[in-house]
Amino acid sequence: MSRRKQHVPWTAAGTASEQQHSADDVVRETGWVFNNRTGRELDLAAFVETGDHETLAYLQAFGLDAGIEHQSLVEIGSGIGRMTASFSRMFARVTACDLDGAFLERCRETVAQFGRPERLQTCHVDDGRTLLIADASTDLAFSYITLQHCHPSDALALTREAVRITRPGGHVALNYRTWTASDAALWPAGKVVRGSFRVPGVGPMLARHRLTARVGWQANRLGPATVLPEVAEHLRDVRLVRSPQRSPFGVAGVEETTYVGVHPSHWWLIGTVR
Ligand SMILES: C[S@@+](CC[C@H](N)C(=O)[O-])C[C@H]1O[C@@H](n2cnc3c(N)ncnc32)[C@H](O)[C@@H]1O
Structure with missing residues (x-):
């Protein structure tokens, strides 16, 4: 068993995804863990379309869309x-x-249907x-x-990993979640719920339930002052990219x-590797 309680909701959703017959069923049963949408009418095509709307928009907003047809990308999470x-x-x-x-197995299937599978490799982040x-x-x-769902030291380790694997002159674009007013209630509730994920019997059930999973799965709040050093x-x-609704x-x-596409609780670290 993984040592981190914050891994429980993801491995629970991963196991649930293995139990589905079709990729459309995977989206209906576990797609909400990615884009918070539910409903019997959902299918993989609609799910992938939500990603299509975000990828180029972010790359353009960060000025990282030039020459990408010749480039490699590592997607963490x-x-x-x-x-x-x-x-x-x-x-x-x-x-x-x-x-x-x-x-990752389902990811291969998604890319086989809606992308270019011959361009894809996968990498299992076994220790998070x-x-x-x-x-x-x-x-x-x-x-x-993704980094908001990691133990704080794992999020910082993955930040260092992102920089390590990027070539000099290449870029990192990493998204984090930091404090907002609603955290006064959300944060203590999340801690209690995450603790319950390890309770035998009830824990695995709570980890698969949409409301409790969502309350418990944000495992850190990291601001630039912690990440940048x-x-x-x-x-x-x-460069830090934030919502216009958030103060600098x-x-x-x-x-x-x-x-405008950045959630008020989120921020992005954009940088060029030396
Ligand atoms: C909310 S989903 C986002 C997935 C994708 N970026 C998207 O927007 O659809 C978070 C993903 O991060 C993965 N994840 C959580 N903790 C992780 C860790 N420590 N290392 C690598 N992946 C992790 C989860 O398994 C999950 O697939």
Whole structure:
């Protein structure tokens, strides 16, 4: 069993995804863990379309969309390939990384149907913090709504890993969640619920239930002041991208821009590897 209680809801959803016959059934049963949509009418095509709308929009917002047809991308936390299919159509090579091996199998299926499977590799992040990928081997390391689900030290380890695997001159685009007013209630509730995921009998049930999974699965709040010292010496042209609804982080010497597509509780670290 994995040592981290925050892995439980993901491995539970991964196991549930293995029990489904078709990829459309996987989306109906477990798709909500990725894009919070439910309903019997859902199918894989509609699920992938939600990713299609986000991939290019983010790359353009971050100024990372030029020349990507010749580039490689590593996606940290791919899930069942909601965005991976689109990335595989845009980039020459894509490596999808995830904590859950069953998600990666489904990701291959998603890319086979809606992307370019011959461009895809997968990487199982067995310990939740180490990427089995060579140093300086990718053009872009990208992660969306994943690092917020990791133990704080794992999120910081994956941040360092993202920089390690990116070639000099390549980029990182990494998404984090930080504090908002609603955390006064959400954060303590999340801690209690996460603790319950390990209780024999009831824990696995709570981890698979939509409401409790959602309350418990955000395992950290990380702001730029905590993340930047981990990697700043290896990056240049660092930029923080936040929601226009959020006040500036105000880190000395670090550029900040806003993008309407960023959730007010989220921020992105964009940087070029030295
Ligand atoms: C909310 S989903 C996002 C998936 C994808 N980025 C998307 O937008 O559809 C979070 C993903 O991160 C994965 N994950 C959670 N903790 C992880 C960790 N420590 N290392 C790697 N992947 C992790 C989960 O298994 C899940 O597939």
